[in-house]
Amino acid sequence: MCRHLGYLGPAVPVAGLVGGPRGLLTQTWAPADMRGGGTVNADGFGVGWYPAPGADPVRYRRAVPMWADASFASLAGAVTSTAVLVAARSATVGMPVVETACAPFAEGRWLFSHNGVVRGWPDSVADLASTLPTTDLMTLDAPTDSAVLWALVRHRLRTGAAPGDALAEVVLAVADRAPDSRLNLMLTDGTTLAATTWWHSLSVLAGPDSVVLASEPWDDDPLWTPVDDRRLVVATAGTTPSATALG
Numbered sequence: 001m002c003r004h005l006g007y008l009g010p011a012v013p014v015a016g017l018v019g020g021p022r023g024l025l026t027q028t029w030a031p032a033d034m035r036g037g038g039t040v041n042a043d044g045f046g047v048g049w050y051p052a053p054g055a056d057p058v059r060y061r062r063a064v065p066m067w068a069d070a071s072f073a074s075l076a077g078a079v080t081s082t083a084v085l086v087a088a089r090s091a092t093v094g095m096p097v098v099e100t101a102c103a104p105f106a107e108g109r110w111l112f113s114h115n116g117v118v119r120g121w122p123d124s125v126a127d128l129a130s131t132l133p134t135t136d137l138m139t140l141d142a143p144t145d146s147a148v149l150w151a152l153v154r155h156r157l158r159t160g161a162a163p164g165d166a167l168a169e170v171v172l173a174v175a176d177r178a179p180d181s182r183l184n185l186m187l188t189d190g191t192t193l194a195a196t197t198w199w200h201s202l203s204v205l206a207g208p209d210s211v212v213l214a215s216e217p218w219d220d221d222p223l224w225t226p227v228d229d230r231r232l233v234v235a236t237a238g239t240t241p242s243a244t245a246l247g
Contacts, residue, residue: 002087002088002114002215003115003214003215004086004087004088004103004115004184004215005017005018005084005086005087005212005213006213007084007211007212008082008083008193009082009207009209009210009211009237010209011080012084013077013078014049014081015073015076017086017218018066018086022218023218024066024086024218025067027041027088027215027216028042028066028067028088029041029042029065041088041089043065043089043097044063044088044091044099044101045062045064045065045069045072045087045102046061046087046103046104047059047061047085047087048060048085048104048106049079049081050083051081053190056108057109057111057190059104059111060072061099061104063098063099082190082237083191085103085111085188087104087113087115092144095143096142096143101141101146109190110189112153112185113146114145114184115182115185115215116183116199117145117182118145118148118174118183119178120177121145121178122145124177125145128177132151132155133155136155149174153170156169163187163188167187167195167196167232168246171196171198171232171246172247175247180199182199183198184196184198184199184200184202186213192234193213193233193235194232194233194234195232195233196233196246197228197230198246201216201226202214202215202227202231202233203225203226204224204241205225206240207223208238209237210238211235211237211239211241213233228243230247231245232244232245
């Protein structure tokens, strides 16, 4: 299983979000909870951040383990942002290990990540994919389940759906066609974070002016709150995140 983390709040260095003895960097080789989905997250990674209020995000993606990229180590210490989405990938067997398959996926102000797998891929969701514009299918970042999930979410965002509604609709539609899928999605536009839990872990760390959603806590702070399975979480910095049942 992959790992992802979203942050909103005062500007912080990316290194402060992924470092530490149990941070996302450590989780790439020593994850605490893979639930049978591999053993490490070494098939690439990506980080997206917002360089200024109102600006579109910038991304850095690589098809190598996070720990093996010396350039990322220096970049993470130099880049600060008020909104960040970071992901580490554990590729599903048979799917390509390439840079463009790594989250976060992006369009405009949106950043998106998927932690999980669509069972029965690709036949199980072929009918859902057929509802997308042909050009969207022709320009997918990669031939993977995550890229198609992003295309489905993006299509709903383009029609005006709220971020939480877009995630919930896609999760329920895919789960109906592909039972036992792991559909842990995360989406941000730099001001709102939305995420789902569907057969994997997610925890929330909410402070007076910040919020973090993460596959795993990065320390033993008692303020980390685990999210129940089959939930949609929507959060903004400085407010109490809301969690509602899916389905």
